[in-house]
Amino acid sequence: MIEEPRGPGRFCGDRAGVGVVLPLQDTPSDPEASLDALVALVAGGMERVNAMILSRTGSDVTMIPEVANHLISSGGKRLRPILTLATAALSGYDRSADGDVKLAASVEFMHTATLLHDDVVDESDMRRGKVAARIKWGNEASVLVGDFLLGQAFKMMVEVGSLRALDILSSAASVIAEGEVMQLTAARSTETTEDEYLAVIRAKTAELFAAACEVGPVLAERPKSEIAACRSYGMNLGIAFQLVDDALDYGGTSADLGKNVGDDFREGKITLPVVLSFRRGSDEERAFWRRTLERQEIEEPRDLDAAIAIMRRHRALEDTIERARHYGAMAKDALALFPNAPMKQALLEAVDFCVARAR
Amino acid sequence: MIEEPRGPGRFCGDRAGVGVVLPLQDTPSDPEASLDALVALVAGGMERVNAMILSRTGSDVTMIPEVANHLISSGGKRLRPILTLATAALSGYDRSADGDVKLAASVEFMHTATLLHDDVVDESDMRRGKVAARIKWGNEASVLVGDFLLGQAFKMMVEVGSLRALDILSSAASVIAEGEVMQLTAARSTETTEDEYLAVIRAKTAELFAAACEVGPVLAERPKSEIAACRSYGMNLGIAFQLVDDALDYGGTSADLGKNVGDDFREGKITLPVVLSFRRGSDEERAFWRRTLERQEIEEPRDLDAAIAIMRRHRALEDTIERARHYGAMAKDALALFPNAPMKQALLEAVDFCVARAR
Incomplete structure (x- = not known):
């Protein structure tokens, strides 16, 4: 899910002619930020998480490990379980008990289950650069x-x-499904407000980030303030992460994204770039969004190009990233009460990385 | 899911000409058995379970209570939560804590979730005599x-x-999905053995009955032997219940079943009546089963009539019920170590009821 950051200031479409150049504002976040420090700090635990994931997808029913591993082994960066291990370590959890490893693996399983069900719901053909499980094994197996x-x-x-x-x-499991x-119902309308949209991504994406980060200090039996701090870090990071994803869907390249550019557009998903473009747009542009996203009358590639052009006109992608930067800043502030330590630094850099991958 | 028992010795098709008369063997089970005693004994608890179910399907996302209540309020007899309350009471659980009510509601939610997902997997049009949720709200909402x-x-x-x-x-949640x-894979073949088929229904149906009955004495902190006894009662009752359901699918009437007669046939499901008919049949009959169930080349109503005729020829429906009676007897024996009491009597009668609804 997490992509390597691309060169600064670029935001490329996957076909000639749709390259979008994002002139980025001055920002305190580090464009060279990476996940390397965080990954290195939890490497030992992640090895055990990966072994746990492998052993718990085992079943005599051979289709189960096949389908599960198709997705699990397809190279997501496992950000969510990394966050569980990292917040447990930040909270001084005693690693001998393996509780962090099991909760981290649980979080990744919850995420994988959601992806499998999402593919059925969205009728997606691709996931993480591979053909979606539902195409290979059918909707039944994915469910x-x-x-x-x-x-x-x-x-x-x-x-x-x-x-x-x-x-x-x-x-979290209930909230995600909610x-x-x-997203299926209210949020199908182009008139969705930014607040309504935020409520959707808080629930469907950020809640799991928040839960993944909250269980770390809970395991370590830390005081309420630290638990709330980690939850807030995860929630805001999750929102930033989803907003960047939304922008990438209109500007990344297929190879970088691990999915097709324009997938959200084709599926009629109302994301923040659309919400901003619709509000800021002319009557004619609004008619365009209604036709393509609500009535699903899309002519490719013309309409996707037109959508991206409208977004550029209204700076919708830049402002989506700007909003992401705002939530990223909140995530970083949430950790302020923790003393400086390599793990805290690594968690702060992870926020910059998530925002920077939009460029 | 549980139907009122019909008159003894009858087994009617839903169209003129497919009536099947089952000459029943001598049996110790009471053909007049009903669920009334059990229902009366847990009535107070079930009122609270129903209130709990209603309150926990609540959500600001209005589609959620709509879809959930479409299915939940459609008149299933709630046998599984009844079993949780009954085994808790049998074990002397102190009702003041409400643990039995919450676990009973959980069991019903797990069952309902399975039904919603099953409808998507099976592409069913009807459920409990109503149009399936997936037809009304789409596969997405059901998932x-x-x-x-x-x-x-x-x-x-x-x-x-x-x-x-x-x-x-x-x-149990994992085992059910397994x-x-x-059923989706190995069991799609007409060459499925009776043992393989039993493994499927143990997992997909009986496991939840077993878990529903096991948590009763667990809540009451009873000794291992009683916990094992209740689990065994539930497991065997669940197997009997599913076998009777399999027979009814080829012999009930649409109104009685709450689903279409022949659904299993149309969906190519290999159930015990098919397993027995295939093994006992001629080459020509085996070719029939391969064409209709494996290749799904079905001409209605001719082929459903032919399927029922083959089953009659080989006593496949009678023997499926006979097998159900066997597991029912095991369920009753499992409770032998509990002292005689109205609750135990009611649980024994529930077994007879489940078997008797096949007539």
Whole structure:
């Protein structure tokens, strides 16, 4: 899911002629930021998470590991489980108990289950640069293997034995599904407000980031203020992450994105670049959004090019990134009460990395 | 899901000409058995379960209660939550804590989530005599509302605070999904053995019955032997229940079944009546099953009539019920170590009822 940052100031379409140059504002975030420091700090734990993931997708029913591993092994950066390990370590969790590893693996399973179900819901053909599981094995397998992974996620959580962590992650499971349904219904309209849109991505994306970060200090039995700080870091990072994703969908290249550019457009998804363009646009432009996104009458490649041109005219992609930067700043401030340490620095740099990948 | 028992010795098709008369063997089970005693004994608890179900399907996202209640309010007899309340009471659980009510509601939510996902997987048009949710709201909503209910189920379980009950129910969630995938793959073949078929229904149906019955004595902190006894009662009752359902699919009437007669046939599901007919049949009959169930080349109503005629020839429906009676007897024996009491009597009668609804 996380891409390598591209060169500064570029924002390229996947076909000649749709290159979008984003003149970036001055920003305190580091354009050279990377995930390397964070990845290095949790490398030992992630090895055990990966082994756990492999062993818990095992089943005598051979289709289950096949489908699960198709997606799991397709090279997501596993940001969510990394965050669980990192916040547990930041909170001084005693690693001998392996609770962080099991919760991190649970978080990744919840995420994978969501992706499998999303592909069915969105009728996607590609995921992470590979053909979607539902194309290869059918919608049935995607639904059921997703259910299996959710069950396994809860089993691992139960093994950890923290009712508080269980409460956080099971609540997140409901909230995520609620967010997806919201996206399906109310948010299908081009008249969606920015606030309504934020409510959707808080639920469908940021909630899992928040839960992944909250269970770290919960495991370590830290005080309420630190738990709230980690949750806030995750929530705001998750919002920033999704907003950057939304912008990339209109500006990345297919190889970089691991999905097709314009997927959101083709699926009629109302994302922030659309919300901003619609509000700032002319009557004619609004008619364009209604025709393409609400009535799904799309002529390719002409309409995607036109959509990107309208977004450029109204600086919708730049401002989406600007909003992401705002939530990124909130994520960084949330960690202020933790003393300086390499893990804190690495978590701060991860925020910059997530925002910088838009360029 | 549970139907009123019909008159003894009858087994009617839904169209003139496909009436099947089942000459029933002598049996110790009571043909007049009903669920009334069990329902009466748990009536107070079920009122609270129903209120809990209603409140926990609530969401600001209005589509969620709509879809959930379409299915939940469509008149299933709620046998699974009844079993949780009944086994908790049988084990002397102190009702003041409400743990049984929350676990019972969780079990029903897990069941409902499975039904919503099953309809998508099976591409069913009807469920409990109503149009399936996926027809009314789409596959997307069925997948996502199912996920929401699963999340809510786990939240309620966490509130109860029994890690052991959480372990049982989260394991069941995985096993159920595994069973569904098994049915999707290996079990698509007409050469499925009876043992393979049993493995599928143990996982996809009986496991939830077993878990629903196991958490009762777990809540009451009863000794291992009683917990195992209740689990065994549920497992065998679940197997009997599914076998009777399989037979009804070729012999009930549409109004009685709450689904279309022949649904399993149309969906190419290999159930025990097919397994028995295929093994006992001629080469010509085997070619019929391969054409209709494996290659899905079905001409209606001719082929459904032919399928039922072959089953009659080989006593496949009678013997499926006979097998159900066998598992029913095991379920009853499992409760032998409990002292005689109205609740035990009611649980024994529930077994007879489940078997008797085939007539």
